[in-house]
Amino acid sequence: xxxxxxxxxxxxxxxxxxxxxxxxxxxxxxxxxxxxxxxxxxxxxxxxxxxxxxxxxxxxxxxxxxxxxxxxxxxxxxxxxxxxxxxxxxxxxxxxxxxxxxxxxxxxxxxxxxxxxxxxxxxxxxxxxxxxxxxxxxxxxxxxxxxxxxxxxxxxxxxxxxxxxxxxxxxxxxxxxxxxxxxxxxxxxxxxxxxxxxxxxxxxxxxxxxxxxxxxxxxxxxxxxxxxxxxxxxxxxxxxxxxxxxxxxxxxxxxxxxxxxxxxxxxxxxxxxxxxxxxxxxxxxxxxxxxxxxxxxxxxxxxxxxxxxxxxxxxxxxxxxxxxxxxxxxxxxxxxxxxxxxxxxxxxxxxxxxxxxxxxxxxxxxxxxxxxxxxxxxxxxxxxxxxxxxxxxxxxxxxxxxxxxxxxxxxxxxxxxxxxxxxxxxxxxxxxxxxxxxxxxxxxxxxxxxxxxxxxxxxxxxxxxxxxxxxxxxxxxxxxxxxxxxxxxxxxxxxxxxxxxxxxxxxxxxxxxxxxxxxxxxxxxxxxxxxxxxxxxxxxxxxxxxxxxxxx
Amino acid sequence: xxxxxxxxxxxxxxxxxxxxxxxxxxxxxxxxxxxxxxxxxxxxxxxxxxxxxxxxxxxxxxxxxxxxxxxxxxxxxxxxxxxxxxxxxxxxxxxxxxxxxxxxxxxxxxxxxxxxxxxxxxxxxxxxxxxxxxxxxxxxxxxxxxxxxxxxxxxxxxxxxxxxxxxxxxxxxxxxxxxxxxxxxxxxxxxxxxxxxxxxxxxxxxxxxxxxxxxxxxxxxxxxxxxxxxxxxxxxxxxxxxxxxxxxxxxxxxxxxxxxxxxxxxxxxxxxxxxxxxxxxxxxxxxxxxxxxxxxxxxxxxxxxxxxxxxxxxxxxxxxxxxxxxxxxxxxxxxxxxxxxxxxxx
Numbered sequence: 001x002x003x004x005x006x007x008x009x010x011x012x013x014x015x016x017x018x019x020x021x022x023x024x025x026x027x028x029x030x031x032x033x034x035x036x037x038x039x040x041x042x043x044x045x046x047x048x049x050x051x052x053x054x055x056x057x058x059x060x061x062x063x064x065x066x067x068x069x070x071x072x073x074x075x076x077x078x079x080x081x082x083x084x085x086x087x088x089x090x091x092x093x094x095x096x097x098x099x100x101x102x103x104x105x106x107x108x109x110x111x112x113x114x115x116x117x118x119x120x121x122x123x124x125x126x127x128x129x130x131x132x133x134x135x136x137x138x139x140x141x142x143x144x145x146x147x148x149x150x151x152x153x154x155x156x157x158x159x160x161x162x163x164x165x166x167x168x169x170x171x172x173x174x175x176x177x178x179x180x181x182x183x184x185x186x187x188x189x190x191x192x193x194x195x196x197x198x199x200x201x202x203x204x205x206x207x208x209x210x211x212x213x214x215x216x217x218x219x220x221x222x223x224x225x226x227x228x229x230x231x232x233x234x235x236x237x238x239x240x241x242x243x244x245x246x247x248x249x250x251x252x253x254x255x256x257x258x259x260x261x262x263x264x265x266x267x268x269x270x271x272x273x274x275x276x277x278x279x280x281x282x283x284x285x286x287x288x289x290x291x292x293x294x295x296x297x298x299x300x301x302x303x304x305x306x307x308x309x310x311x312x313x314x315x316x317x318x319x320x321x322x323x324x325x326x327x328x329x330x331x332x333x334x335x336x337x338x339x340x341x342x343x344x345x346x347x348x349x350x351x352x353x354x355x356x357x358x359x360x361x362x363x364x365x366x367x368x369x370x371x372x373x374x375x376x377x378x379x380x381x382x383x384x385x386x387x388x389x390x391x392x393x394x395x396x397x398x399x400x401x402x403x404x405x406x407x408x409x410x411x412x413x414x415x416x417x418x419x420x421x422x423x424x425x426x427x428x429x430x431x432x433x434x435x436x437x438x439x440x441x442x443x444x445x446x447x448x449x450x451x452x453x454x455x456x457x458x459x460x461x462x463x464x465x466x467x468x469x470x471x472x473x474x475x476x477x478x479x480x481x482x483x484x485x486x487x488x489x490x491x492x493x494x495x496x497x498x499x500x501x502x503x504x505x506x507x508x509x510x511x512x513x514x515x516x517x518x519x520x521x522x523x524x525x526x527x528x529x530x531x532x533x534x535x536x537x538x539x540x541x542x543x544x545x546x547x548x549x550x551x552x
Numbered sequence: 553x554x555x556x557x558x559x560x561x562x563x564x565x566x567x568x569x570x571x572x573x574x575x576x577x578x579x580x581x582x583x584x585x586x587x588x589x590x591x592x593x594x595x596x597x598x599x600x601x602x603x604x605x606x607x608x609x610x611x612x613x614x615x616x617x618x619x620x621x622x623x624x625x626x627x628x629x630x631x632x633x634x635x636x637x638x639x640x641x642x643x644x645x646x647x648x649x650x651x652x653x654x655x656x657x658x659x660x661x662x663x664x665x666x667x668x669x670x671x672x673x674x675x676x677x678x679x680x681x682x683x684x685x686x687x688x689x690x691x692x693x694x695x696x697x698x699x700x701x702x703x704x705x706x707x708x709x710x711x712x713x714x715x716x717x718x719x720x721x722x723x724x725x726x727x728x729x730x731x732x733x734x735x736x737x738x739x740x741x742x743x744x745x746x747x748x749x750x751x752x753x754x755x756x757x758x759x760x761x762x763x764x765x766x767x768x769x770x771x772x773x774x775x776x777x778x779x780x781x782x783x784x785x786x787x788x789x790x791x792x793x794x795x796x797x798x799x800x801x802x803x804x805x806x807x808x809x810x811x812x813x814x815x816x817x818x819x820x821x822x823x824x825x826x827x828x829x830x831x832x833x834x835x836x837x838x839x840x841x842x843x844x845x846x847x848x849x850x851x852x853x854x855x856x857x858x859x860x861x862x863x864x865x866x867x868x869x870x871x872x873x874x875x876x877x878x879x880x881x882x883x884x885x886x887x888x889x890x891x892x893x894x895x896x897x898x
Contacts, residue, residue, distance in 0.1 A: 022818060025825055077696060078869065084862050085697045089817050098697040098816065149818075444819025472823065 010113040013041060014049065015147040021161050030163060034171035043198035044115040050172075050201070051193035052154070053163045055263060058121050060157035062132055064092050067156065070133055071096045074140070087492040090440040093152030097145050104141050111139070121155065122194055165216070166413045176202060181216075181412045189213035190257075190265055211252040214259040215285060215338050215346065216412045223403060223420035230403065230420075233386060237350055237406050238378040240398035241421055242333055243308050243508065243522070244291025245315070249273060249332065251280040252342070258290075266290075269314060272330050272371045279364050279372075283342030286357075287410075288334040288375065295370040303331060303373055305397035307510035309520045331371040334361070338410060346410035350418075353410070393424045394551050399507055400424045426505035426523075427547060429539040430530055433500040434460060436482040437493050439467065447482040447494065448475050450526075452504055454517075456541040461517045463544065464504055469526030478529075501533040502526045509547050519544045561637075561655055561662045562688065564877050569664055569688070573657050574637030576605075578664050588639065590666030591650035592617060592731060605632065607641050609649030612764045613731065616756060628677065644668035645679030646834050647732030648761060654682050662686040663848060667857075669833065670840035671703060675735055675766075679836075681847030686854065688877065689845055692835040693813050694859035700813070700837040706830055707740035713809060713828055714744050718785040723806035727826075730754040730791045732834050735761065735768060737811050741787045742769045749774050749783065751790035751799070795824070813837075845872065 008016050020033040038046055051057070072082040077099070089095040111117055117139075124132050136155065143151055153159050169183045176183060186202050190212045223230075230236065246261040256277045258267040267273075270290065280286075292306035292314070310328040314320065337357040338346050345353060358374065366372045378401070380386045390401050400423035408418035431452035439448035449467050453460035470478065478500065485497040508522035519541070530537075563570045568580040576586040583600025590596055590606075592613035597606075603622045606614060611625040626632060628651065632639045641651035646667040653664045663684040672678035700706075710726070717724045726741065728734045730753040738748055738758070748771045750758065755773035762768055772778075774788065783803060792810070794800045800808075807827040814820045815829030836844060841863065845853055855864040856877040867874035 022822065023827065025822075075696070078866075081696065081862065081866060084859075085695055088695060089697055090819055094818060095697060098699070440819070442819045442822035444817050444823070446823075 010042075010045070011111065011117055011143075011151075012147060013037065014045065014114045015150040017049070018150045018153075018161060019146050021163060025162075027167060031167055031171045034163070034167065035174050038171060038175045042113060042115070045113050047196060047198050047201060048114050048118055048193050050168065050187055051191075052159055053161065053168050054165060054187055056191075056193055057157050057159055058118055058154070059125060061121050061125055061155050062136065064156055066129070066133075067092065067096060067136070067152065070137065071099060071140075074137065075099050075101065083491070087438050088445045090438055090444040093156060094149050096140075096152050097148040100140050100145075100148060103144055117151070117154065118194070164413075169413075178202070184216040184412045185213070188216055188263060189259075211255055212250060212257040212259075212265065214248045214250060214257070214263070215287075215344075215410075217246060217248070217261050217287070218411045218419060219414040220402065220419035220421040221414060221416050223422045227383060227386075227403070227420070227422060230383075233380055233383060235406060237354060237404045238380065238386060239335070239375045239402045239404070240378070240393065240396060241400045241402045241423065242289040242291050242305065242375075243397075243399045244289045244305075244311055244333075247288060247290040247332070248338070249276060249280075249286045249288070250339075251276060251284045252282060254282060256280075260290075266315075269317070269320065270330050271320065271325065273332060275369065276372070279366055279369070281341070281364070283339060284360070285337070285339035286332075286334050287336040287338055288332050290330060290332055292328050293331040293333075293373075294329060301367045301373060303333075307520075308508060308522055309510045309512055309514075329371075331373060333373050333375045335375045336410060349407040349409065350404050351406040390422060390424060423507075426507055426527075427509060427521075428503050428505050428527055429454065429463075429543065430501055430533060430537060431463060431504050432460065432498045432535045432538050433478070433496055433502060434462065434498050435493050436478075436496050443475070446475060447479045450478075450502075452502060452524075453498070454539045454541055454544065456517075460498060461541055463515075463517050463519055463541075464506070464521050464524035466502075466504060466524045466526050469505070470529065474529055498535045501530040501535060501538055503528050503530055509544065509551070511548055517541060517544075519548065561657055561660055561686070562664065571637060571655060574634040574639065574655070576634055576637075576639075577601075578653050579666070586634070588641075588653055589614065590644065590653060590664070591647055593647070593667070593729075596666065605639070607649045607651045609764055609766070610651070611649075612760050613649065613757070616760045642680050642682050643677035645670065645672065645676050648676050648735070648766060650676060650732075652680075652682060654684065660685050662688070663850075664688040665690055665844070667692070667835060668844065669836045670844055671700065673703060673736055673834075675739070675768075676732075679844070681844060683849050685850060686852050687845060687848040687850035688854040688856055689841060689863075690835065691841060691855050691858035691860055691863040693833065693837055694841055694855070694863035696838045698813060698816055698833075698837045699839055700816075700831060700833060703736075703832070706832045707743070710737065710740045710809070710811070710830055710832075711744045713807075713830075714741060714787055717807045720807075721785060721805065723783060723786050723788060723803050724809065725788045725790060725800065725803055725806045726809045726811055726830075727790055727792045727795060728754075728811040728832075729834075731757045733811055733832065734758075734789050734791070736832065736834075737789055738769050738771060741789070745787040747772055747786070749778070749786055749788045751788075751794060753791050753793075754789055 017033060017037045021030050024030060068082060072079060086092060086095045124135055139151055140148060169180050172183050173180055189210060248259040250257040256267060258270055258273055260266050292310040293303040296302045296304055314328050314330060337353050340356060361367055361374055378389060393400050403420040403422060405418040431454050433450050434453045435451035436447040437449040439446055451462050452464045453462045481500060482494055482496050486494040487497060488495040504524050505527040506521040506524040510520050511518060512520035559572060561571060567577060567582050567584055569578040576588055577584045578588045579590055579596040580587050581598060586603045587601035588605045589610060592610050597614055599618050605624045608625040608627055611623050626641055628641055628643055630640060638656040640654045642654055644650045644652045644666050646669055650666060652666055655662045661684040663682045665688060667690050668679050670679050714724045726737050728737045734754045741748055750771045750773060752773055758768060758771050788803060809828040809830060810826045811830045811832045813831055813833030813835055816831040821829030853867055853872055853874040854877050855874055860876040864874040864876045
């Protein structure tokens with residue numbers, strides 16, 4: 001903990017900000033730290049901070065292997081010892097920051113601001129390895145431990161700092177004096193922090209310029225038991241909840257843009273959507289789900305969804321072959337209309353937006369395509385009916401229901417009240433812990449990353465990895481068990497006596513030839529620790545295969 | 553000829569380190585007839601032995617913690633013969649009274665380090681390297697990521713943090729193990745705070761040490777009678793066990809700082825949801841361990857308590873013969889399972 005009694009400038013101030021954000025778990029304290037930073041930092045640095053915290057990081061300029069090697073050589077440690085340190089700390093940037101000797105020549109550099117550093121990174125992006133190395137070693141020499149940590153994070157491209165888009169927006173209201181929804185919109189989309197200045201970033205976008213700019217997504221909270229308090233079902237538009245990638249499709253100025261919820265421009269990954277360039281009028285923005293699906297033969301505008309695992313084969317690729325297109329066909333299920341005739345219509349009530357969306361679909365013959373569908377709405381007059389319909393979700397390949405208030409505007413970010421997700425209960429199985437690895441971040445030096453197995457005859461076969469779902473106290477107990485019951489150590493992984501049984505919950509299951517077990521689970525996590533069960537009581541691979549058969 | 557019967561002068565048994573020639577144990581885990589105690593932390597000084605040998609400054613602490621027993625107190629360097637084995641205690645710098653145990657028999661010398669730190673903290677007698685043939689070293693922080701900043705820098709950080717909290721109208725609660733660390737933190741805090749409040753456990757240690765003639769800052773115990781008005785912008789030192797307790801809640805508004813070597817790694821501090829972690833340790837850091845080992849000139853090093861396998865392997869690669877003390881019986885965790893280790897390790 002460095003203290004902030006003295007004001008810091010430039011890169012140093014940014015490093016302190018990162019430290020402060022990491023030191024607290026309270027959102028209001030994080031926002032206060034960001035506000036203070038935005039009040040005092042230079043515009044050039046602020047633009048980069050917004051970029052970094054909203055996932056627009058500079059490209060990684062070196063690999064982690066290179067960094068490890070350079071650090072180990074600098075401090076004269078054997079590779080094995082470096083890796084012991086890394087697995088104990090659980091963070092490469094921090095490991096290096098801790099291992100390096102105290103800085104020799106603090107301040108002996110022309111680099112002062114965050115902007116200076118990032119400009120150098122970009123400049124060196126394509127330079128020779130030796131040139132990069134020289135630069136990095138000299139930075140290590142003059143930065144202190146906290147600054148080195150942040151520097152290493154920046155050059156390795158890994159920067160998860162627990163600042164949500166919403167927090168960032170909240171903390172900017174003060175300095176900008178414009179509404180939060182406007183800020184959220186201005187900082188979204190396709191802008192390059194190296195070429196954007198503060199004034200341009202927050203200028204009124206209707207002055208033209210960026211045709212690709214998406215709207216911030218509106219996200220739902222889980223409804224849990226609150227559905228019973230939501231009033232008459234008439235007040236709600238009910239849809240299936242689909243398990244693909246939430247996406248936004250934009251056509252402006254005769255160009256088509258596809259954005260993922262993670263604010264990634266993914267237009268090129270989905271050639272299926274290129275026909276929308278013809279089909280949609282200019283100035284249209286659609287919100288919906290990108291998902292693998294097949295048209296049901298002989299049924300107009302109906303589809304069957306395919307497992308998420310198939311979509312994964314598409315996301316990870318840069319270029320897509322015809323074979324892959326045929327094996328994993330992708331479609332778009334439209335939920336909402338955010339812009340029509342170049343007019344932002346997010347303020348209109350859901351019902352009206354839906355009607356407009358439906359007429360657009362008809363007038364443009366979108367219902368004749370095999371890739372584009374309107375999200376089917378579900379009509380029910382009572383909650384009891386909806387409860388029963390929800391239980392059928394898996395049979396239609398959905399993961400539950402969405403409830404959207406018919407008079408709700410399209411809001412920004414995750415907001416309570418107008419939109420709810422009502423997921424079905426997860427699948428559960430009992431599995432035994434067989435491998436453990438030390439965690440990262442706040443789980444540093446604790447065995448918290450586990451691999452689980454089910455029975456296949458006399459053998460155990462791994463089916464899932466899970467890191468979440470236990471309390472801190474339970475993690476400590478399992479950690480102690482792992483340390484006392486290790487059979488073997490393979491690098492960072494310990495083989496553990498197969499004794500501890502956990503109930504594993506997951507959202508979906510599919511056959512997979514990428515997994516040794518032949519089974520892929522979707523979102524596995526630990527539901528609870530079954531201290532009442534023995535390894536002999538766990539589920540079998542046959543049980544899992546039966547689940548696949550039942551739902552496909 | 554050294555140690556003619558070729559058995560190890562110190563053996564690692566299920567009751568702890570045992571010297572068969574002298575028939576005594578060092579820091580035994582269970583009651584034994586004759587125990588040599590390196591220092592008064594409860595994972596080293598255990599209940600139930602018939603006869604305890606310890607340093608003069610450790611004795612009042614053992615009395616406080618273990619009650620009345622048969623204690624033999626010695627000074628540093630004072631030689632005692634036990635069944636023909638020469639035993640002496642030497643400062644380990646860990647906490648007040650903490651000692652290394654030197655054992656000599658038949659021309660062979662073994663030193664068991666106990667817990668130690670190489671930096672002089674100004675309160676405990678400074679660590680002295682003792683030449684020996686066999687050195688049993690601890691390795692609580694036996695990884696190169698653990699390199700401490702000098703004490704004065706850590707003290708300055710703690711002081712700045714207290715001042716910062718005061719300017720925000722908050723109490724500063726510092727968690728530190730009641731024996732050893734707490735005394736250091738009290739000295740650090742007394743520079744910026746006129747009055748220092750402490751938890752009862754720390755108060756008892758402080759009083760026992762003062763009664764033993766050690767000059768320490770006077771502290772104020774927090775009791776149910778302490779008026780709420782006294783605890784404004786105050787500095788409060790408490791043992792780690794109060795974390796999450798109702799006792800702590802009464803001190804609101806406060807900021808929580810933890811003083812422990814484990815705070816060196818961010819994840820540990822974040823796991824405990826503490827506001828500030830100060831890597832201030834009573835154990836040697838990586839550099840300290842290596843220096844200590846080399847200074848003994850030992851021909852064989854036994855690595856105990858902590859990152860045994862790492863330090864042993866590294867020493868072997870450096871040409872110093874080393875082995876892990878395989879100690880399956882030790883009932884206490886040797887790695888931090890919780891953020892804030894209470895009685896053990898630190």
